[in-house]
Every structure is written in structure tokens, then in C-alpha cells.
Amino acid sequence: QVQLQESGPGLVKPSETLSLTCTVSGGSISGYYWSWIRQPPGKGLEWIGFIYYNGGTDYNPSLKSRVTISADTSKNQLSLNLRSVTAADTAVYHCARDGVGGQPLQPWGQGTLVTVSS
Amino acid sequence: QSVLTQPPSASVTPGQRVTISCSGGSSNIGNNYVHWYQQLPGAAPKLLIYRNHQRPSGVPDRFSGSKSGTSASLAISGLRSEDEAQYFCAAWDDSLSGVVFGGGTKLTVL
DSSP states (O other): OOEEEEESOSEEOTTSOEEEEEEEESSOSTTOEEEEEEEOTTSOOEEEEEEETTSOEEEOTTTTTTEEEEEETTTTEEEEEEOSOOGGGOEEEEEEEEOGGGOOEEEEOOOEEEEEOO | OOSBBOOSEEEEOTTOOEEEEEEOOTTTTTTSOEEEEEEOTTSOOEEEEBTTTBOOTTOOTTEEEEEETTEEEEEEOSOOGGGOEEEEEEEEETTTTEEEEBOOEEEEEO
16 A cells, blocks of 8 residues: 655755655555655645656645755655745655645644744 | 535434535546545545445445535444444546545544
8 A cells, every 4th residue: 555754854944945755655656646745733734746756746836936846757756845934844754646636635744843943 | 625525523422323425526526536544543545435326346325425416425324333434425527637636524423
């Protein structure tokens, strides 16, 4: 079965770039959409954006100016970069398969907590 | 504030039935499928109901979903202690061209 695992620094300084990787095992990223979602502590989930395996992307307008999602088919990995972070970007970040156009998000990674603090 | 509205919490006793609501609008629930997820503490969210009422393989028939207009509901019958979790709804939003979520409902089995 397909499994997703997020990884990256747990602490990022304000104004710097948050960079996370999602490693997919048990299946190929080819042929699918892949989404990033985050959940600030005590708050609801927020869709960040998605990427098609061939590189096509779309982002939440509220984050579009600061976010880049990419895919590496040779490594079977997805990446998330969020620039100029503030404390408001502190959240658990999840990657998940699909979610586009009415398809369910399944499966999800467990998520990784990123804290923005000096 | 989440685009989809759910009650923040619900408490029930074992064996009872609970219904969790999810309210949205015409650009999301009103025009697209609703999906429901279960999240146990420290675990990845798990798909519970997809396309309004479909159950993935392995999900017990104690879990059921429905949708009417711009609202949807998740019903859980014969509640067990292991059902204690966070439940949230999600739907595609045509205006956002992205996924919107409910704020989540924390279910406590007393």
C-alpha cells in the first residue's frame, strides 16, 4: 500500500524559507495529483496546493505568492517551499495523494510540525 | 475560520448513535462531493466516507454519510471507545479551485 512520509526541519526562523519533503513508498507518484495541507495548532485544516506528477501546479490564493510545490519522479518525492514565513505559518504540514476536482485525499502522511520562531 | 462548518465537539456513550453535521455553500458542498476523514491522535487522517456516502474497503458499515443541498452528515452507530477521534469533512470548492475543510469535530465516547 502507498505510504507517505513528510520530513524537514522542525524549526524555521521568521522571514526564512520552510522546506519540506514528502517521500512516497509502495507506489509511484506518476499518474497522480499530490496535495499539501496544513493545520495550525488548535485550528482547522488549510489546503496549500497541489501538483500533478508532470509538474502542473495550483495553489491556494492566500499563499500563492510565497509557495512552490515540486515533484521529483526519479526520487518519488514531492517538495514544499514556503518563503518569508511568520509565526502564522506554524502548523502540522501533511502531504496526501489526490484531492483534486472532487477526488478524496487518500492516503495522507502523518504530518510534521514546523514551528516558526527565532 | 473554516469554510465548512462543523460542531466543535460531541459526546456520546458506547453503543449509541451520533450524527456530525457539515454545512457549506453552493460552490463547495452544493456542487461537489463531500468526503469524511477520521484522525486519531498522532496519526495520519484516514478516509472514512468518500463521494458523500461511499465507504472505502475496510471501513465498517457503522459509518455512513449523506448529503442534502449544501449540508452533509456523518453518522456513526454502535459507538465504541476506539471511535474517539477527530472527524472532519472536506469538499472541492469551485470558487477556490481547491479543497476546503470543516473545522473538525472532536468525538468523545464517555
